Every structure is written in C-alpha cells, then in structure tokens.
Amino acid sequence: xxxxxxxxxxxxxxxxxxxxxxxxxxxxxxxxxxxxxxxxxxxxxxxxxxxxxxxxxxxxxxxxxxxxxxxxxxxxxxxxxxxxxxxxxxxxxxxxxxxxxxxxxxxxxxxxxxxxxxxxxxxxxxxxxxxxxxxxxxxxxxxxxxxxxxxxxxxxxxxxxxxxxxxxxxxxxxxxxxxxxxxxxxxxxxxxxxxxxxxxxxxxxxxxxxxxxxxxxxxxxxxxxxxxxxxxxxxxxxxxxxxxxxxxxxxxxxxxxxxxxxxxxxxxxxxxxxxxxxxxxxxxxxxxxxxxxxxxxxxxxxxxxxxxxxxxxxxxxxxxxxxxxxxxxxxxxxxxxxxxxxxxxxxxxxxxxxxxxxxxxxxxxxxxxxxxxxxxxxxxxxxxxxxxxxxxxxxxxxxxxxxxxxxx
Amino acid sequence: xxxxxxxxxxxxxxxxxxxxxxxxxxxxxxxxxxxxxxxxxxxxxxxxxxxxxxxxxxxxxxxxxxxxxxxxxxxxxxxxxxxxxxxxxxxxxxxxxxxxxxxxxxxxxxxxxxxxxxxxxxxxxxxxxxxxxxxxxxxxxxxxxxxxxxxxxxxxxxxxxxxxxxxxxxxxxxxxxxxxxxxxxxxxxxxxxxxxxxxxxxxxxxxxxxxxxxxxxxxxxxxxxxxxxxxxxxxx
Numbered sequence: 001x002x003x004x005x006x007x008x009x010x011x012x013x014x015x016x017x018x019x020x021x022x023x024x025x026x027x028x029x030x031x032x033x034x035x036x037x038x039x040x041x042x043x044x045x046x047x048x049x050x051x052x053x054x055x056x057x058x059x060x061x062x063x064x065x066x067x068x069x070x071x072x073x074x075x076x077x078x079x080x081x082x083x084x085x086x087x088x089x090x091x092x093x094x095x096x097x098x099x100x101x102x103x104x105x106x107x108x109x110x111x112x113x114x115x116x117x118x119x120x121x122x123x124x125x126x127x128x129x130x131x132x133x134x135x136x137x138x139x140x141x142x143x144x145x146x147x148x149x150x151x152x153x154x155x156x157x158x159x160x161x162x163x164x165x166x167x168x169x170x171x172x173x174x175x176x177x178x179x180x181x182x183x184x185x186x187x188x189x190x191x192x193x194x195x196x197x198x199x200x201x202x203x204x205x206x207x208x209x210x211x212x213x214x215x216x217x218x219x220x221x222x223x224x225x226x227x228x229x230x231x232x233x234x235x236x237x238x239x240x241x242x243x244x245x246x247x248x249x250x251x252x253x254x255x256x257x258x259x260x261x262x263x264x265x266x267x268x269x270x271x272x273x274x275x276x277x278x279x280x281x282x283x284x285x286x287x288x289x290x291x292x293x294x295x296x297x298x299x300x301x302x303x304x305x306x307x308x309x310x311x312x313x314x315x316x317x318x319x320x321x322x323x324x325x326x327x328x329x330x331x332x333x334x335x336x337x338x339x340x341x342x343x344x345x346x347x348x349x350x351x352x353x354x355x356x357x358x359x360x361x362x363x364x365x366x367x368x369x370x371x372x373x374x375x376x377x378x379x380x381x382x383x384x385x386x387x388x389x390x391x392x393x394x395x396x397x398x399x400x401x402x403x404x405x406x407x408x
Numbered sequence: 409x410x411x412x413x414x415x416x417x418x419x420x421x422x423x424x425x426x427x428x429x430x431x432x433x434x435x436x437x438x439x440x441x442x443x444x445x446x447x448x449x450x451x452x453x454x455x456x457x458x459x460x461x462x463x464x465x466x467x468x469x470x471x472x473x474x475x476x477x478x479x480x481x482x483x484x485x486x487x488x489x490x491x492x493x494x495x496x497x498x499x500x501x502x503x504x505x506x507x508x509x510x511x512x513x514x515x516x517x518x519x520x521x522x523x524x525x526x527x528x529x530x531x532x533x534x535x536x537x538x539x540x541x542x543x544x545x546x547x548x549x550x551x552x553x554x555x556x557x558x559x560x561x562x563x564x565x566x567x568x569x570x571x572x573x574x575x576x577x578x579x580x581x582x583x584x585x586x587x588x589x590x591x592x593x594x595x596x597x598x599x600x601x602x603x604x605x606x607x608x609x610x611x612x613x614x615x616x617x618x619x620x621x622x623x624x625x626x627x628x629x630x631x632x633x634x635x636x637x638x639x640x641x642x643x644x
Contacts, residue, residue, distance in 0.1 A: 005531070006527065006530075006531030006532045007527045007528050007531050010527060014515045014516060015515060017515070018514070018515040308511065309513055309514070309515075311511075312507075312511045312512075312513060313513075313524075313528070314496070315470070315472060315499065315505050315511075316499070316500065316505065316524065316525055316528065316573075317496055317497065317499045317500020317501070317525065317528060317529070318496070318500075318528055319493055319496045319497075320492060320493070320496075321493075322528070402472050403467045403472040403473045406472075406507060406511060
C-alpha cells in the first residue's frame with residue numbers, strides 16, 4: 001500500500017528546503033505570531049486569575065441575606081387620582097436569615113455548590129490599652145468558613161483556631177493595636193463587650209480588610225451583635241467561579257432572599273476582565289490574520305517561482321489534486337514548525353517575565369504559565385491557519401496549464 | 409522498425425484542428441485538419457520551420473493541450489472528451505517526455521528525478537524501482553552522477569537524465585521536443601545515440617521534434633510540417 005501523501009510530502013519538503021531563506025523567514029514570522037498569541041494568552045490568564053484570587057480570596061462567590069426592610073405605603077391611591085408622596089427609606093437593622101439551619105443542608109446538597117458558611121457580621125470596636133479601632137466583626141464556624149474563603153491558607157502568624165473566647169484578626173489591625181498571636185484584646189459592640197485571645201493573624205490580600213477584620217466563633221458574634229441563634233448571611237462558594245451569576249439567578253427564583261453573586265458585587269472588575277478578554281481575542285485575531293497573510297504571500301511567490309517545476313510535474317502525470325496537496329502540505333509544515341518554535345519562544349518570554357518582572361516585595365507580580373492545553377490549542381490553530389493560507393496559492397498552482405508552464 | 413509491431417497504430421490523429429483565441433480578433437488556426445498515424449516501434453522525426461505547428465502538435469499528442477476539433481486515438485482509445493484527471497493518468501502511464509531545456513526538477517538529484525514517476529504513482533520508491541532507475545542511469549552513462557543535482561551536470565548529462573526519466577516507467581511512446589536543441593554536436597550525438605539504443609532495446613516509439621537535418625536523417629521516418637499541414641511524410 002502506498003504511504004499516505006508520500007509524494008506530496010516529499011516534494012513539499014524539498015521545495016521548502018530549496019527556498020531555505022524564504023522558508024526560514026516565514027517560519028520565524030509564524031513563530032513570532034504564535035509566541036505573541038501564546039504569551040499574551042498566558043499573561044492575561046495569569047493576570048485575571050491573580051485578580052480573581054485576590055478579589056475572591058476574602059469573599060464568598062454568592063451571599064444570601066434576608067431581604068431589606070421596606071416601607072409599605074399606608075393606602076393605595078384611588079383610581080384616577082395621583083398621590084404625591086415622599087417616602088423615607090428605613091434604616092436596615094441586623095436581621096437573621098430565616099430558617100438558615102434548614103437552608104444550609106439544602107444548599108450543600110446542590111452539586112454546583114462547594115461550600116456553605118453561615119456568618120454573622122456587624123460593626124464594632126477593638127480595644128487594647130488606649131488604642132481603639134473600628135472593626136468589621138464576623139462570626140463563623142471556622143471549618144465551613146475555611147472551605148469558602150480558605151482562611152487557613154492566609155494565616156501569617158499563629159494557628160487558626162476559633163474556640164469560645166478566641167479570635168483571628170487581620171494583619172494591619174494587629175499592627176495598629178500592637179497585638180500578636182496569643183495576646184488578648186477587647187471587642188465592643190453597642191453595650192456588649194467581650195475579651196478574646198488572638199490565635200492567628202491573617203493576610204486577606206486587601207489592606208483595608210486586614211485593618212478591619214476580626215473573626216470570632218459564630219456563637220460569640222451572635223451574642224456580641226444581639227442576634228442569638230441567627231445569622232446575617234449564608235456565604236456560598238461554587239465549583240465554577242464564572243457560574244456564580246447564573247446560580248444566583250436560579251437561587252433568587254427559588255428563595256425569597258437577597259442573593260448577590262460576586263460578579264454583581266464587583267461589576268466594575270467583571271467589566272474590566274471582560275474588556276481584557278475581548279482585547280486579547282482581538283490581538284489574537286489580528287496576529288492570526290497577519291500570520292495567514294504572511295504564509296499566503298510567501299507561497300504565492302513560491303508558486304510563481306516554481307511554475308516550471310509545476311509544469312514538469314504536471315507533464316509527467318501529477319494530478320491537479322497532487323499539486324494542490326503539495327502546497328497545502330507546505331502551508332501545514334510552515335505552520336507546524338512555526339508553532340513549535342513559537343511555543344518555545346513563548347515559554348522563554350514567560351520565563352523572562354517571571355524572572356525579571358517583580359513587585360515591590362521582590363516577588364513575581366503574579367503566577368504566569370503556559371498550560372499544555374493552551375500551547376497545543378495555539379499550535380493547532382496556527383497549523384490549520386497555515387493550511388488555510390495555502391489554499392489560494394495551491395489552487396493557483398493546481399490550475400496552472402502544464403504546456404504554458406513549461407513553455408515560459 | 410519492427411514489422412510485427414508496426415502493423416498496430418500507436419497514435420492516430422484524424423482531421424485535427426487547433427485554433428488559439430477562438431472568437432477573438434487574435435484568433436489563429438495553427439493546425440488545419442492534420443491527420444497522422446504512428447505505429448508501435450517507430451522512430452519518427454518531426455521537422456518544419458518555426459511556427460509550423462510542431463510544438464502544438466507535440467503538445468496535443470502529449471495530452472498537454474486539447475485540440476479544437478478532430479479525433480486522437482492513443483493505443484486505440486479516443487482522447488478527445490476525456491477529463492483532466494483521465495488525461496493526466498494517460499500521460500503518466502503511456503507517455504514519456506524529453507524537453508529541449510531538460511526540465512529536470514532542480515531540487516532533486518538525478519536519481520530522484522528518474523524515480524519521480526514511481527514516487528508520484530505509488531507514494532514511495534520501491535527497491536525494484538530504485539534498482540531499475542539506477543540501471544537506466546548507468547545505461548545512459550551516468551552511473552557516477554546519480555546523486556548529483558541538475559545544476560552540477562552538463563547540458564548533455566542533464567538531457568540523458570531526462571531520457572532515463574522518460575523511459576523509467578517504460579511508456580509505449582516518448583515525445584522529445586528539440587532534445588538536442590541546446591547541446592553541442594558531440595553531446596547531441598551522444599544523446600541521440602542513447603535514444604536510438606533505448607528504442608532498439610526496449611521497443612519504445614519515439615516522436616522527435618528537431619531542427620537538425622543531420623539528426624532527422626538518422627530517424628526511421630520523416631514528417632515535415634509546414635503551416636499546420638503535413639507537407640512531407642516519408643521514410644528516411
């Protein structure tokens with residue numbers, strides 16, 4: 001049995017080898033395009049992933065709260081009459097999510113949800129000696145909360161533990177109050193105050209959060225904030241970060257709570273990420289077009305240069321299909337070799353970025369890598385583009401009249 | 409000429425006309441109802457002044473151009489009306505070409521040029537085909553130049569490679585367009601001797617277009633074309 005495309009591959013490779021400089025230039029051109037695409041993809045993925053990790057590192061993907069208190073109108077206006085009213089919105093008091101104990105197992109049974117953490121949040125003061133700081137007090141069950149925000153991984157000092165009378169505080173707050181793991185501080189909310197021992201200091205990734213955060217056991221927060229047995233929110237973490245919005249919409253249809261996804265509470269960030277993604281896609285598209293045009297132009301020149309060889313081959317009995325495939329193979333080879341070189345170049349660029357571009361703390365700005373799947377995808381796209389770019393020149397070569405080609 | 413084979417028509421052209429640019433002001437008929445028969449085993453010289461239609465006739469016989477009207481039978485099969493792929497396949501199996509300017513593939517060695525028809529047909533070059541190509545190159549005196557590129561060979565050597573390539577798949581007919589046109593006398597003689605030898609050994613028919621009356625006189629039959637018509641057709 002004849003080897004598949006044996007003739008076409010051999011002639012195509014020899015043609016490419018014959019036009020060595022031309023071939024080399026176009027392979028380098030394709031490599032540059034592929035490197036730009038792969039590097040930009042890796043960079044933007046790394047940047048977005050880092051931004052998301054920092055943003056979502058200290059917050060739930062979805063938050064369920066009890067609905068806001070609304071002012072109910074005293075009476076509806078009579079038909080045909082217009083009632084001019086001015087309603088003062090109600091001050092929102094701390095209220096518990098109704099039936100939260102029953103809701104937690106129900107939410108946990110949903111496959112899209114990876115974790116549920118009940119929380120009590122409110123404002124308070126932290127006092128130590130003469131120092132006083134306004135704080136955001138959060139009461140949680142540590143294990144559940146850890147599943148939602150990964151608190152244990154953010155500990156920079158001490159051991160994360162929340163037994164009764166213990167607290168975890170943000171790094172900046174600890175510095176402001178002059179406390180270390182093992183020290184005590186007082187927490188005051190309205191008329192209630194309590195003394196807690198700091199078990200760990202955490203870095204939540206945002207300085208303002210670190211300056212205000214005090215995390216205590218759920219029951220302690222319920223007592224301090226005057227919400228016995230209640231929770232102000234249920235914090236949810238989902239398996240696919242980007243599905244949070246859809247899931248929040250589903251939950252809103254099922255439950256009469258105020259439900260907010262991370263995308264809704266960070267709308268500007270999501271817009272910025274989307275703009276980045278669109279820009280990346282545009283850059284990739286433009287670079288691919290340049291790559292396609294580059295390959296096509298070189299092959300068009302090659303067809304003109306090789307008209308006599310094409311004529312000889314046709315006279316000897318090469319079919320139009322074989323001539324077509326010779327040039328398609330050339331496009332594929334240039335695309336594949338350029339892709340391979342381009343991926344290696346992208347890896348080198350990524351290494352340069354992670355080695356030499358550092359933040360003020362001397363650490364890399366963010367993790368950036370080229371996943372195998374991305375590399376393979378980019379390489380495949382470039383190879384396919386190589387074949388597509390070769391179609392027009394290949395058709396031109398195949399359509400060449402052998403008698404005329406030989407005569408010229 | 410082998411009398412046993414001569415009784416069978418290899419090519420048969422009847423009332424062949426070829427018009428370029430039909431319907432345009434530049435319309436020109438170059439072959440005017442030409443009829444010609446070449447039998448198996450013949451060695452025919454096709455002569456005539458420039459513009460007489462020799463190359464057009466050779467292209468039509470070589471299935472590189474289509475005639476405008478008439479009939480062309482190659483090995484008892486009508487060629488008029490066949491599609492491009494069918495004509496290409498007939499060219500591949502039944503015809504061999506030797507062009508004036510060698511027309512070897514410059515990117516391939518002499519041996520690779522000669523094995524090209526096999527590679528084209530089968531996608532690979534079998535050991536048997538390779539051995540046959542080597543034998544042919546040795547037969548035309550190029551045993552030591554098999555791995556040289558055309559640019560490393562003299563004009564005469566290139567033309568001998570072209571002859572070997574035209575013969576490698578043992579076609580019944582080889583068409584040669586001015587095969588010695590740009591060679592010196594010694595090289596011309598050498599190339600012509602090789603063609604005659606292959607004709608004698610393999611029984612392959614040759615139609616040779618030439619301007620050289622000395623070479624034409626050494627063919628078996630002389631066909632002279634003037635203004636698109638056969639003016640003379642006689643044994644030499």
